[in-house]
Amino acid sequence: MNDVAKQTDGRNQPTLPIYLDYQATTPTDPRVVAAMLPYFTEKFGNPHSTSHSHGREAAAAVEAARHQVARLIGADEREIVFTSGATESNNLAIKGALRFKGETRRRVVTYVTEHKCVLESARRLGEEGVEVVLLPVSPDGLVDLDLLARTLDERPTTLVSVMAANNEIGVVQPLAEIGALCRARGVLFHSDAAQAVGKVPIDVEAMKIDLLSISGHKIYGPKGIGALYLRRRPRVRLEPLFDGGAQERGIRSGTLAPPLCVALGEACAIAGAEMAAEAARLRQLRDRFYRGLTRAVPEVVLNGDPEHRLPGNLNIGFPGIDGQALLAELPELSLSLGSACTSAAVEPSYVLKALGLPDALANGSIRIGLGRFTSEADVDFAVDRLTSAVRRLRGAAPSA
Amino acid sequence: MPKITFIKTDGTRVDIDAPTGLSVLEIAHRNNIDLEGACEGSLACSTCHVVVDPEWYEILPGAKEDEEDMLDLAFGLTHTSRLGCQIIVTEELDGLIVSLPPGTRNMMQDK
Numbered sequence: 001m002n003d004v005a006k007q008t009d010g011r012n013q014p015t016l017p018i019y020l021d022y023q024a025t026t027p028t029d030p031r032v033v034a035a036m037l038p039y040f041t042e043k044f045g046n047p048h049s050t051s052h053s054h055g056r057e058a059a060a061a062v063e064a065a066r067h068q069v070a071r072l073i074g075a076d077e078r079e080i081v082f083t084s085g086a087t088e089s090n091n092l093a094i095k096g097a098l099r100f101k102g103e104t105r106r107r108v109v110t111y112v113t114e115h116k117c118v119l120e121s122a123r124r125l126g127e128e129g130v131e132v133v134l135l136p137v138s139p140d141g142l143v144d145l146d147l148l149a150r151t152l153d154e155r156p157t158t159l160v161s162v163m164a165a166n167n168e169i170g171v172v173q174p175l176a177e178i179g180a181l182c183r184a185r186g187v188l189f190h191s192d193a194a195q196a197v198g199k200v201p202i203d204v205e206a207m208k209i210d211l212l213s214i215s216g217h218k219i220y221g222p223k224g225i226g227a228l229y230l231r232r233r234p235r236v237r238l239e240p241l242f243d244g245g246a247q248e249r250g251i252r253s254g255t256l257a258p259p260l261c262v263a264l265g266e267a268c269a270i271a272g273a274e275m276a277a278e279a280a281r282l283r284q285l286r287d288r289f290y291r292g293l294t295r296a297v298p299e300v301v302l303n304g305d306p307e308h309r310l311p312g313n314l315n316i317g318f319p320g321i322d323g324q325a326l327l328a329e330l331p332e333l334s335l336s337l338g339s340a341c342t343s344a345a346v347e348p349s350y351v352l353k354a355l356g357l358p359d360a361l362a363n364g365s366i367r368i369g370l371g372r373f374t375s376e377a378d379v380d381f382a383v384d385r386l387t388s389a390v391r392r393l394r395g396a397a398p399s400a
Numbered sequence: 401m402p403k404i405t406f407i408k409t410d411g412t413r414v415d416i417d418a419p420t421g422l423s424v425l426e427i428a429h430r431n432n433i434d435l436e437g438a439c440e441g442s443l444a445c446s447t448c449h450v451v452v453d454p455e456w457y458e459i460l461p462g463a464k465e466d467e468e469d470m471l472d473l474a475f476g477l478t479h480t481s482r483l484g485c486q487i488i489v490t491e492e493l494d495g496l497i498v499s500l501p502p503g504t505r506n507m508m509q510d511k
């Protein structure tokens with residue numbers, strides 16, 4: 001009998017604390033771990049050593065993984081560059097594309113709700129003389145296509161960067177429409193798809209995406225691996241961030257980590273095979289969560305568009321309640337206020353503020369991320385604890 | 401006959417008669433311009449990499465995928481880079497300006 005079964009006497013009860021932060025990271029799928037393990041030990045070769053079978057064995061595994069990643073997004077394997085994660089992919093795509101262009105068409109358009117690594121890359125380019133345009137989003141968190149078109153028509157632009165799905169509010173952007181706008185104007189389209197790949201269908205051809213960032217640990221792969229999709233037709237060129245042995249067609253020097261590449265490939269293959277069923281299951285769990293909550297407590301605000309959002313994401317505000325205080329009441333639930341990258345800061349989420357939420361509501365919002373290993377029992381338990389905590393805090397508040 | 405201008409790495413300009421139908425690589429070789437061309441125009445290397453003047457770059461017919469594959473490996477690639485062996489002189493290219501890049505990457509010699 002395993003530990004979990006002992007704790008619960010075999011009954012269908014959740015293991016505590018319950019993990020509800022799948023937008024921060026995901027556990028590595030045991031099938032992924034099984035696939036990657038041999039590449040640490042018996043199949044340890046350097047994939048760039050071509051003079052012996054150890055190297056060629058590792059190289060073959062890396063190329064098979066590259067094919068698996070490409071398949072998930074409708075790309076050719078030669079268009080996939082392995083990186084250390086989405087932060088590196090975003091830096092490489094945005095800085096690389098603008099720096100390669102040299103002195104011409106130096107303009108980048110992106111959004112205030114983007115991930116920090118996109119905003120900071122853009123800010124860095126601003127210091128290098130690039131014109132950086134930060135557009136607002138609609139109150140539902142979505143891109144205003146008319147505003148984007150008008151902005152692109154003002155002046156020639158090198159690159160537009162829009163995240164596929166937001167890491168806090170989970171809204172999924174209209175990528176195909178944005179891609180069409182960009183392509184018609186000869187503007188490169190980059191999408192940070194760390195949260196979206198493997199969760200919602202992505203097709204780089206149909207969506208006319210030129211550059212796309214992928215993260216391993218958001219899709220049940222390990223941390224420390226990611227990829228960048230780099231279009232070949234028409235060829236998109238980048239100035240590399242690293243100098244070195246010209247691995248990855250010179251775009252990303254440095255010895256690849258075969259166990260991690262294999263893991264990302266396997267994670268992508270599983271996501272591709274199970275996406276539809278998993279999305280349906282998560283949508284059901286998410287709706288069960290939201291329904292349970294809204295039935296039990298009055299005044300619950302769902303932040304971000306309810307339809308165009310990740311199957312496993314909720315971002316909920318409780319007017320009159322402080323988010324920090326709420327989390328402190330819930331030691332059995334692993335939840336977060338905003339993104340993991342900024343949750344150490346006390347100021348309200350810049351994403352929620354960009355939706356026009358007042359500080360009080362932005363401060364009283366929590367992010368709930370459900371995923372592959374979330375059960376119905378987990379959801380019911382979490383709703384019960386969350387409901388009691390909200391009632392306690394509201395009861396304690398003066399004249400609430 | 402069209403003329404083309406080579407700008408050498410030290411900045412000097414050389415104007416040369418360019419018979420139509422010949423490639424920029426062939427014209428360079430006939431005139432002792434130091435453009436490498438290790439594979440002799442068979443699209444197997446990137447050593448005849450030239451940087452085309454931005455205004456002329458727009459006028460050239462686009463690069464085919466095989467040329468792009470080789471350009472991936474070119475040293476000091478720019479957004480107006482082409483392979484000299486793939487630019488064939490026509491009357492429309494009279495006045496073409498190309499610069500020689502500061503270095504090349506020849507796999508046969510570098511390793």
